Amino acid sequence: MFIHNAWYIAAEPDELLSRPIVSRTLLGKRVAVYRGASGQAIALEDSCPHRRAPLSLGTVQGDGVRCGYHGAEFGSDGRCIRVPGQDAVPRAVVPTYPVIERHGYIWVWLGDPDLADGGASIPDGFWVSGDPAWIGGYGRMESIKADFKLINDNLFDITHAQFVHPESFGGEEVQFYRKARPGSDYIDREMSFEVGERSIRFRTHAAALGDEGGPLWRSMLAQSRGLEEWNDPIDYRMEVIWWAPCYTSFHIIVRPSGEPDAPPVEIYNLHAAVPESEGSSHYFYRSVRNYGDASMNSAFIDAVKFVFNQDKPILEGQQAVLGDRDLLETHPISFAGDMLPLQGRRILERMMATELTRG
Ligand code: FES
Ligand SMILES: [Fe+2]
Incomplete structure (x- = not known):
């Protein structure tokens, strides 16, 4: 449906x-x-x-x-x-x-x-700024044989990164998402979340994150300063916003640890998982950042695609196991931190119920 x-x-x-x-x-x-x-x-x-x-x-x-x-x-x-x-x-x-x-x-x-609301419900945060300070580009649309809700779940459920994306953003910080509490603050080594009527936002923060963190964060700092590598601790923040039915923005902000006034190095990765059929989706994505020059764009897009291709066999495998069934029909077990994907699904169920009652 x-x-x-x-x-x-x-x-x-x-x-x-x-x-x-x-x-x-x-x-x-x-x-x-x-x-x-x-x-x-x-x-x-x-x-x-x-x-x-x-x-x-x-x-x-x-x-x-x-x-x-x-x-x-x-x-x-x-x-x-x-x-x-x-x-x-x-x-x-x-x-x-x-x-x-x-x-x-x-x-x-x-x-x-x-x-149709004249576009009022198109998520404002799903942008590519015309501001030349933000550099980046599109990925080419990808096809995936998985229901869009499984892709939403995947984007919400950052804890999988430790196993699926260890060479990019799969560091210790992914486990902070299991320590979720309501609110909007950046809490050190925990996650705060806010559930809206049609959106969910969550934030995490890690001060002085060392090499136990995802390698991508330190490489962002290195790239922004023209260095081969960055080995010192960093201050890391991530804000994720999901808008129903299928749009997710990742905003990553890093600074050298102990330099709270240093200009932040930032990336926005935007993902859209648009339903094609009950068991397949179109995946649109792009990445913009506030550093480097256009010559780095294709490497960034390739990196997002690389990550997507790590998720793809898992998502398509889930769909193959599920067949025509929705995940929740199979009574799956839940872990700490699964609550946000479930909240997202609840929002979708409410929207579907509203549509059905309208006839
Ligand atoms: S004119 Fe379109 S199918 Fe004949
Ligand atoms: Fe993933």
Whole structure:
């Protein structure tokens, strides 16, 4: 079951530079996304009402599309406006979906269009700043055969990093997430969390973290100062925000220990796990940082992808074990710190229940 009344990332704008119409399955629906002559991004059902050829195999005509099979043309509102070789125009309308371009992505709303909120529920924190102080780039979208909720769980559940990502962020600090308490403070070697109506935020902090911490944090400091390595203790902070249904931001802040006024070295990693079907997802990601130059961008994106590829076999393996079942139907056991992923799932259940009661 999907939450339809939400904004989902359908594509990166760059995808429309290399092909005129992108076909993407979202929430089990085939959607065609293109940019019309007016510059507006448009999304409609990727299915011609004549013989169900995908409209994504057609061409963009003005702000509309022409089906690549028998040439029927449809306006940006989905209405059939021309059939070659005949005067009669059928009263056919291809379903269209509200679209917003924001934060460097094309977002679509597949639910009740009357409930589309003009983009108010697109997470503000899911940005790429135009500020030149923040350097970084996109990863290319990846496909994963796992339900988006398993990916949400994975991003929340940082304790797995010790085993899955030991060479990057799998240090001792991951265990601080088991010591969770409500609040918004950065607590040394513990984690504070706040659960909102549609979001969850958690923060952790470690003063004077030595080489028991994840290697990535010290390498951030080394890179920012043009050094080969950094071996002194660091002050480490991480803030994670998850927004329903599927967006997660990691903000990592490090400084040399004992230099509280030193300019912080920071990274934002943003992850979107957009449902494709009940058992598969599209994973969009990017990484920006406040140091270095553009020549480091591809190494950073490769690093995020490397981490994702470490998670992927686990997530796809979980999905294979689960089959059609949702994780919670299998009565899994829980550890300390699993409470946040469960809270996230509760938020999703509430949103689904609201949709069902609306009918
Ligand atoms: S299938 Fe589209 S015009 Fe025939
Ligand atoms: Fe992971």
